[in-house]
Amino acid sequence: MSESINITNIKDRIDRIEDILASVAAGDMEARIQTETEDDFSGIEAAIDLLINDLTEELRQREKVQKELESKLEKIQEQQKTILQQQEDLLELSSPVSKVWDNILILPVIGTLDSQRTQVMMENLLQKIVETGCTISILDITGVPTVDTQVANHLLKTVTAARLLGAECIISGISPAIAQTIVHLGIDLSTIRTKATLQDAMIFAMKQNKRDDEIRALKNIVIPNEHAD
C-alpha cells in the first residue's frame, strides 16, 4: 500500500460539513466550513465553501433581479390604477347631466355608446333625478349614430327605471338606424316617449311644467270633501 489516506478527526469534520450544509439550506448564507486542518480531506471542504460562495452570489443576484421586477410590477399596477381611474372619470365626464330649467334635466349623449358607458350614464341620470327632484329628463341622443341591441336595451331600461322613481324620461334625436334597432328589439314602446329633436322635447317638457303649475294653483280652490256629510 504505497498510497495512504491521511485524514484526522473524520467523524467530527463530517458532522461539521453536515451542520454547515444544514445552515445553508435553512438560509444562513454566512456559514462556511473554514477548516484549519491540512490533509487529504481539506480540499473537499474548501470546495464546498467555494460552492457555497457561488450559491450566495447567485442568490444575491436573483434577489436583486426579483426586487427590480417587483418594483416594475408595482409601477405598472400603479399606472393601471391611474388608467382605470381616468377611464372612470372619463365615463362620468362624458355624461354630464344638467338642470336646464325648473324641473327639467338634460343629458346630451355624444359619440359611441358601449354597454358599460350606457350603464354608468343611466345610473348617473337616475341619481341626479333623485337628487334634484326633477320630474322630467331629456335624453338627447342626436350625437349618437348607431347603437347595438344591448345599448338600446339599456336606454329603454333607463326610461322604465326613471318611471319607477316617479319621473319621466323623454328620448330625443333618434337616428333612423337607432329606430331600426329599437323596433327590432320587440319591446313595447307605448310607454316610451320620444321627440324628434331636443327642441321638441324641451317644448314638451315646458308645457308639462306649465300644466303642473296650473294644477298646483287649482289646488287652492278646495272642493268640499265627498264624505264630509
Added chain:
Amino acid sequence: MNLHEKRIPIIKIHDYLIVPIQVDMHDKMAIQLQSQILEEIARTRAKGVLIDISVLEMVDSFIGRMLSGMASMAAIMDTSVVIVGMQPAVAITLVELGLEMPGVDTALNMEKGMEMLERKLNNRKNNSV
C-alpha cells in the same frame, strides 16, 4: 334590530294614509302589511295611500308584486296608491328582474306624491259632477 317585533306604522293624515316602510321585510311581513293597509283603507275611508320606500335598499320580485298588487287592490276599493322615493339602484334592479310595475303610480318624494294624489282626487271629483 329585532325583526320579529318590528311593525310598520300606518299613519292617517286627512284623507290619506302614509306608510313608511323602514325595515327589510320578509315575505310574511309583506303580506301582513298588504292586509293591514287594505283594512285601514276600509276603516278610515282614506282616498289615497302613500307608500314611502326611500330607505329600502332592496325590492325583490315578491315585495315588488306585493306593491303592485296593493295598488290594484286599493284601486278597486276606490283608493289611489303612490309608491314614493324608490332608490335608483332598486329601480334598475326591478327593471332587470322583469318587474316594470305598469300601472303603478310613483313619485320622487312625499311632497310630489301628495300632489299627485290631490290631482287625482280633484280629477275624480270634477269628473263625478
Added chain:
Amino acid sequence: MLEFGNEIKCELLGKFIIENEYDIVTVRQTIRQFAKDAGMGIVDQTRITTAVSELFRNMYNYAGGGEVLIERGEVENHNALIVTCIDKGPGIENLELAMSDGFTSGMGMGYGLPGAKRLVDRFEILSKVNEGTSVRIMKWK
C-alpha cells in the same frame, strides 16, 4: 346533495343555513355587506342581494330551506363573489321550463330563477328529481 365541480380557487367567507323567513333577511343582508367589502357599487350590491333573495325564497318555499355558501374567487380575471345555494328538496323536473320567463310551479309569478340569472354575471344550476337543487351565482365588478 348536488355539488359543483371545484375548478375555481375559492376562499370561503361564510356558510349559512336557511330555515325560516328571518334567515332569508339576515343572510341577504350579510351578502350585501360582502359585496360592499368587495368594492362593488350600490347597483351591483342591490343586484346580488336581490338575486340571492329570489334564490333563498325558492329554496325556502320548495325545499323548506337549505344551505348557503359564500365564497370569493378568481373567475375570468375578476374578483368574484360566489354564492351557492344547496337544497335537498324535490328538485326541478324541467330545468329549461323553470328558467323561462313567467314560469311558476307554485307560489310566485316566475321571476325567481330567470330574474336572478339576469342580475348576475354567471349563473349555474344543477337539479335532480327527489335529490335536490343547487344554484351557484357569481357577481363581479
